[in-house]
Amino acid sequence: MDKNSAALYKKMQTEVEAYQNLQKACVKVVKQRALLESQLSENKCVLDELKLLGAENKVYKLFGPVMVKQDLDESRQNVGKRIDYISKELKNSNDSLETMERDMMKHRETMTKYQQQWQVAAAMK
Template sequence: MSSLQVIEAKLEAESRAFQQLQKELTQVVENRQRLESQQQENEIVNKEFQHLDDDSNIYKLIGPVLVKQDKTEAETNVKNRLNLIASEIKRVESQLTDLTQKSEKKKQEIAKLQMEYQQLATKK
């Protein structure tokens, strides 16, 4: 196998790895957007609790049924959900940073291999 073929094989492998990283990156971005949407919804609900009286009726949808819920319990659930979403967003952000760095590194490796390939191809 010539060195040109070796570099070509490496280039193909690196390109596939780069495409896989791009897919993962897209998926993580979608996850972050979904989490941000959930966070906004829960923040709206949390703000609405401030406008309610302590004796207001609050219902929670469980499957097809509305179940009456205590205001303090509902507020606690929403605050816990907000905390959970915030920590999940932090985790996804670090994952996003990691994948972005890996993607940039892979891009540089591909560029280097392409230069080597072109140099060898012009020598022949």
Template sequence: MVANDYQYILENMQKELETQAEKVGELTKERDNAGKKIGALEAQLSETKVVLDELELIGDDATIYKLLGPVLVKQERELALATIKNRKSHMETELKRCSQTVNDVSKKIAKEQDNLRDLHMKSQHVKQALMGAPQQ
């Protein structure tokens, strides 16, 4: 082999390493975004639970208003309860979905990091082999 062949092999290995590192980076961003969404959903769910608790405490004769844009609109207690329970259920489902996404992506990250480590080790072995090979 000539020096150009060695250089070509090293450049290709470097490109593979960079591509693999980018995969890990993209998956990490995906996991982080899902984590942020989980945080926002947990905050909304907490607020929804407080509203639900308050609605369950008040009597049937209480006046309830719903904020629609800049306007307060009178709403029946049962309709308000049904709406809040539905919202809570939707948020819990979405929270489970996001948590599963984080778990799935975390597994993918671990796999891709293993691949990156393997590629790195192989590239080190190739470099050592090329450094030790007699030059022609």
């Protein structure tokens, strides 16, 4: 392998490593997104149930091993805030995933370019 081929091969390997690292990061973000979607769904169900309750109903929240009475409106607000927070985190995860996918495509294109150049250089040898 001459110097030019070796340099192209090294560049291609660098792109492959960057691509693989992005793949690993994507897997983590997809897992995080699945967890967030699950939490969002759960909290929406809780809010729907809280909306069915009237002022005469009692609401309790688990604090460690103890159930503590909580105001119904406060409970609704807390769950609503949690839904807002989870929704923002979910949007951030989706945005990160889109960015990673674009970066992966760039690396894939660059890998293909280097691979073609390397093959041409090897064929000319």
